[in-house]
Amino acid sequence: MTLSDSRPDTASVPTTAAAPRTGPVIALLVAAAFVVILNETIMGVALPRLMADLEITAATAQWLTTGFLLTMAIVIPLTGYLLARFPLRNVFLTAMSLFALGTLVAALAPGFGVLLAGRIIQASGTAIMMPLLMTTVLNIVPATHRGRMMGVISIVIAVAPAVGPTVSGLILSVLDWRWMFWLVLPIALLSLALGALWVRNVTETREAHFDLLSVVLSALGFGGLIFGLSSIGESASGHAPVPVWIPLVIGAVSLAAFVARQLFLQRTDAALLDLRVFRSRSFSLAVTLVVVVMSALFGSLILLPIYLQQVLGMDVLAVGLLLLPGGILMGVIAPIVGSLFDRFGPTPLVVPGMIVAALALWGMTTFDAATTTGWIIAIHITLNLGLGFVFTPLLTSALGSLPQKLYSHGSATVGTMQQVAGAAGTALFVTLMSVGAAAAAADGADATAATASGTHTAFLVGAIVASAAVALACFVRRPQNAEASAGMPVH
Numbered sequence: 089m090t091l092s093d094s095r096p097d098t099a100s101v102p103t104t105a106a107a108p109r110t111g112p113v114i115a116l117l118v119a120a121a122f123v124v125i126l127n128e129t130i131m132g133v134a135l136p137r138l139m140a141d142l143e144i145t146a147a148t149a150q151w152l153t154t155g156f157l158l159t160m161a162i163v164i165p166l167t168g169y170l171l172a173r174f175p176l177r178n179v180f181l182t183a184m185s186l187f188a189l190g191t192l193v194a195a196l197a198p199g200f201g202v203l204l205a206g207r208i209i210q211a212s213g214t215a216i217m218m219p220l221l222m223t224t225v226l227n228i229v230p231a232t233h234r235g236r237m238m239g240v241i242s243i244v245i246a247v248a249p250a251v252g253p254t255v256s257g258l259i260l261s262v263l264d265w266r267w268m269f270w271l272v273l274p275i276a277l278l279s280l281a282l283g284a285l286w287v288r289n290v291t292e293t294r295e296a297h298f299d300l301l302s303v304v305l306s307a308l309g310f311g312g313l314i315f316g317l318s319s320i321g322e323s324a325s326g327h328a329p330v331p332v333w334i335p336l337v338i339g340a341v342s343l344a345a346f347v348a349r350q351l352f353l354q355r356t357d358a359a360l361l362d363l364r365v366f367r368s369r370s371f372s373l374a375v376t377l378v379v380v381v382m383s384a385l386f387g388s389l390i391l392l393p394i395y396l397q398q399v400l401g402m403d404v405l406a407v408g409l410l411l412l413p414g415g416i417l418m419g420v421i422a423p424i425v426g427s428l429f430d431r432f433g434p435t436p437l438v439v440p441g442m443i444v445a446a447l448a449l450w451g452m453t454t455f456d457a458a459t460t461t462g463w464i465i466a467i468h469i470t471l472n473l474g475l476g477f478v479f480t481p482l483l484t485s486a487l488g489s490l491p492q493k494l495y496s497h498g499s500a501t502v503g504t505m506q507q508v509a510g511a512a513g514t515a516l517f518v519t520l521m522s523v524g525a526a527a528a529a530a531d532g533a534d535a536t537a538a539t540a541s542g543t544h545t546a547f548l549v550g551a552i553v554a555s556a557a558v559a560l561a562c563f564v565r566r567p568q569n570a571e572a573s574a575g576m577p578v579h
Contacts, residue, residue: 112286113176113224113286113287113288114221114224114225114228114237116279116282116283116286116287117180117217117220117221117224117287118221118240118241118243118244119279120180120184120217120279120283121217121218121221121241121244121248122243122244122247122248123248123272123275123276123279124183124184124187124210124213124214124217124276125214125217125218125244125248125249126248126249126251126252126255126272127156127187127191127210127214127252127272128153128156128157128160128214128248128249128252128386128510129153129249129252129253129386129389129390130252130253130255130256130268131152131153131156131207131252131256131268133253133256133257133260133393133397133404133407133408134256134260134265134268134404135149135150135152135153135390135393135394136393136394136397136398137260137265137404138152138200138265141265142199142200142203144200146394146518146521146522148200150390150514150515150518151204152203152204152207153386153390153514154314154511154514154515155204155207155208155211156207156208156210156211156214157211157314157386157507157508157510157511157514158310158311158314158315158507158511159207159208159211159212159215160211160214160215160503160507161215161310161314161504161507161508161511162215162306162307162310162311163211163212163215163216164215164216164218164219164500164503164504164507165302165303165306165360165361165500165501165504166303166360166500167215167216167219167220167496167499167500167503168219168360168361168362168496168497168499168500168501169297169298169360170216171219171220171223171496171499171500172496173295173298176220176224176287176288177283177287177288179216179220180220180283180287181280181283181284181287182213182216183213183214183215183216183217183220184213184276184279184280184283185213185280186209186210186212186213186216187209187210187213187214187217187276188213188273188276188277188280189209189213190206190207190208190209190210190211190212190213191206191210191269191272191273191276192206192269192273193205193206193209194206194207194210194266194269195266195269195270195273196266197266206269215503215507218244218499218503218506219496219499219500219503221241221244222241222483222487222499222502222503223495223496223499225237225238225241226487226488226492226495226498226499227492227495232430233430234430234484234487234488235426235427235428235429235430235480235481235484236423236426236427236430237426238426238429238480238483238484238487239422239423239424239425239426239427239429239480240422240423240426241480241483242418242422242425242426242476242479242480242483243418243419243422243423247415247418247419247422249385249386249389249510251411251412251415251416251419252389253389253392253393253407253408253411254408254409254411254412254415255268255408256268256404256408257404257405257406257407257408257409257411258405258408258409259271260404260405260408261403261404261405261408297353297357297358298360299349299353299358299359299360301349302346302349302350302353302359302360302361303360305342305343305345305346305349306346306360306361308338308339308342309339309340309342309343309344309345309346310339310343310504310508310511311335311339312335312336312337312338312339312340312342312343313335313336313339313340313343313508313512314339314508314511314512314515315335315339316332316333316334316335316336316339317336317512317515317516317519347363350362350363351363359497361497361500361501361504362494362497363501364494364497365490365494365497365498365501366501368489368490368567369489370485370486370488370489370564370565370567371485371486371487371489371490371498373560373563373564374434374482374483374485374486374489374564375482375486375501375502375505376560377438377442377478377482377557377560377561377564378479378482378483378486378502378505378506378509379505379506379508379509380509380553380554380557380560381442381445381475381478381479381482381509381557382505382506382509382510382513383509383510383512383513383516383550383553384445384449384471384475384513384550384553384554385475385510385513386509386510386511386513386514387513387514387516387517387546387550388449388452388468388471388517388547388550390514390517390518391517391518391521391543391546391547392407392411392464392468393407393411394521394539394543395455395539395540395543396410396464398535398536398539399455399456399457399536399539399540399543400457400459400461410461410464410465410468411468413465413468413469414465414468414469414471414472414473415472417469417472417473417476418472418473418475418476421473421476421477422476422479422480425437425476425477425479425480425481426480426484429480429481429484433481433565433566434481434482434484434485434564434565434566435562435564435565435566437477437478437480437481438477438478438481438482438561438564439558439561439562439564440474440477441473441474441475441476441477441478441481441561442474442478442554442557442558442561443474443558444470444471444473444474444477445471445474445475445478445554446474446551446554446555446557446558447470447474448467448468448470448471448473448474449471449547449550449551449554450551450555451463451466451467451470452467452471452547452550452551453544453547453548453551455467455540455543455544455547456540456544457536457537457540478561481564482564483502484567485564485565485566485567486498486502487499487502488567489567513550516546516549517546517550518546520542520545520546520549521539521542521543521545521546522542523542523545524541524542524543524544524545524546525538525539525541525542526538526542527541528541528542
């Protein structure tokens with residue numbers, strides 16, 4: 089199933105006709121999004137085994153996660169255009185078809201190259217799902233109930249990646265790594281089939297401008313920056329393909345050109361990613377904090393399994409089970425936090441949440457070769473508790489502060505920044521670990537001690553950044569137009 093430009097009577101679906109199907113549509117979108125987002129971090133626990141089976145370094149193996157996130161960061165800016173131009177049903181079926189195809193390619197992969205290709209195809213479908221879900225919710229859920237609904241969406245955004253290592257750990261304890269994909273494939277196909285039966289169009293479509301130059305600049309900008317960050321880690325391992333400064337400069341220049349291009353195009357409402365969303369102070373502040381939070385989450389999610397297996401000698405099943413309580417806790421509190429947001433606003437939730445998350449990252453700086461399992465579980469639970477109080481308020485504050493015509497662009501921007509932050513956090517944490525481990529090894533430390541030292545360096549930097557973000561959290565406020573937008577018509 090592909091996107092089609094043929095849009096008969098679905099091009100402008102009356103709100104009253106769509107209303108009865110609202111519940112099932114959102115339920116299916118949430119469930120499908122959970123499955124596809126789960127795959128962002130499902131490779132984390134598998135990296136040590138893949139490093140051995142495919143004979144690759146940690147810096148190379150992390151591209152199975154970073155490449156996934158990076159592809160999402162490149163595709164997500166397109167979703168503002170896709171959701172405006174094509175019916176929701178077509179977009180959903182295309183996303184799930186791509187995800188299912190990528191899952192099949194990864195399951196059949198004979199080596200690293202094909203496996204990475206499968207992950208990229210998976211990511212192309214995954215990238216569409218979250219903006220699609222958020223844009224749909226913003227259009228059909230009143231502002232007074234968005235906190236609760238965003239709490240449910242937070243389960244997808246935060247909990248699905250958090251339980252990814254647990255799922256892969258359980259699978260790898262009894263099966264080959266390819267089964268991480270074979271077991272997901274039937275679920276993806278079922279979601280595709282149910283979508284073909286149930287999903288109808290609850291939003292309207294309109295003419296939208298597609299700017300190829302913006303797509304190219306976006307890909308070069310985000311791709312260059314993340315590739316450059318990852319190359320620092322590979323350089324420390326002696327495997328950097330090109331000098332680090334080259335992709336970093338290309339990325340920075342291309343991203344600046346992308347921004348300039350969007351500022352020019354948005355004068356005629358033709359921007360691929362309308363940057364007028366950043367005129368909202370609430371949106372800008374919330375997105376900045378989302379970047380910090382996602383960097384910390386994904387950085388720790390990829391680093392903890394490496395530390396637990398290579399330093400403490402745990403098997404994959406033990407690692408997966410150890411990370412499970414934190415993921416479950418985040419899922420349990422997400423709807424509760426959403427309801428609290430509807431009553432009290434974001435500030436009483438975000439500030440303590442950021443403080444707790446920062447303290448947890450400081451706790452992770454104590455991890456070494458003698459750290460007990462109980463302490464690791466306690467710190468991981470504390471981190472997820474703090475992040476759980478941050479996600480829902482930030483997302484709701486960011487998107488709820490925008491005028492309705494910018495919902496799709498706001499969703500695309502938030503999604504892009506989430507994935508860039510996740511990719512940057514993954515690359516940065518692995519880079520810091522690699523640099524720290526290389527320095528320790530040069531001083532005569534053995535492999536275990538060197539990895540422990542590198543882990544300490546990565547978590548130390550993460551703790552410092554999270555601590556600085558606490559000050560920003562104090563300025564998060566409830567969107568001023570939230571109540572006013574509750575009665576706005578659906579577009």
